[in-house]
Amino acid sequence: MSSHPAPEELLLDYVAGALPAGPELAVALHVALDPASRETVDRLTALGGALLEREPAGAVDAGLGTVLERTLARLDDVPVEPKPSSRRHRHPGFEWAPAPLVPHLRPGMDWRRVMGKFDEIRLDLPGDFHRVSLLRLESGRGLPEHKHPGYEYTVVLQGGYTDETGSYGVGDFAVGPGSVRHEPIADPGEPCIAMIVVEKPIVLTGPWGRWLNPLVSRGLI
Structure with missing residues (x-):
């Protein structure tokens, strides 16, 4: 649970x-x-x-x-009928992916390094204005401190992370209101992989935010 x-x-x-x-x-x-x-x-x-x-x-x-x-x-x-298990082929390197994610993973899809801190795969969901990304953080590494002008939805798929609001493991879900500043840091052990859905571009609040936020708002990083 x-x-x-x-x-x-x-x-x-x-x-x-x-x-x-x-x-x-x-x-x-x-x-x-x-x-x-x-x-x-x-x-x-x-x-x-x-x-x-x-x-x-x-x-x-x-x-x-x-x-x-x-x-x-x-x-x-209300009784709940057990559902038959559904197995889908997972591409090499994505064995951790839950079944609902598999249809969105294309052959040859790979991580790209962002700001020298974390890896990202952006997902294209037609008809949706949200930015949807898979993020991967090595143990002890963190995302830059930031806040959100809109809502952020996060679900942990592998490993875990800790930020100002608590510690999150596999399956945990976070809904972040825009007023909260946080700096997620991957927990010890295997890399933390999470899917992040943001309503609007994040706003970096650290010392480099002034210079990097224009690039963030344009979707370049």
Whole structure:
């Protein structure tokens, strides 16, 4: 069970198909790695049709919070059928990739070094404005200190990292509001690999931020 699960409201949006492609993929990876969130999603899916049929017209819009609380309170009464395992071929070097990520990995895809600090693979998700990247940090290495003008969604796929908000391991999910400055540093052991989805370009807050932020905002780094 993840020590940092995705918010229940985000899981509900995921089940309802209300998320853009980037955040949707991040939640799908989290659900694939966290049994508790996967069970919640399965039960929400089972309840979805019945909930919409039973709610009076306008009730969902008028009291979404109440509907969500009512739905989550009923989850334990809904049985979850086990799903057959799904195996997909993983390209060499990407054996760690959860199944929802595999279709987005192309043969020959490789990491590129950014700012001499970390490795990145950018993913192109048609129709989505988010910047979606796989990041790899060697043990003890960190991302530059930064903040976010928009939201950041992070799911750990291998290893772990620690920042000002806590320590995160495989399957953990983080939603970062723009006001929080943080400097993620990879934990000891194997490299930390995470998928990062950002709504808007990050803003570097360290001593080099003034010079590098124009390049960041243009997507060059």
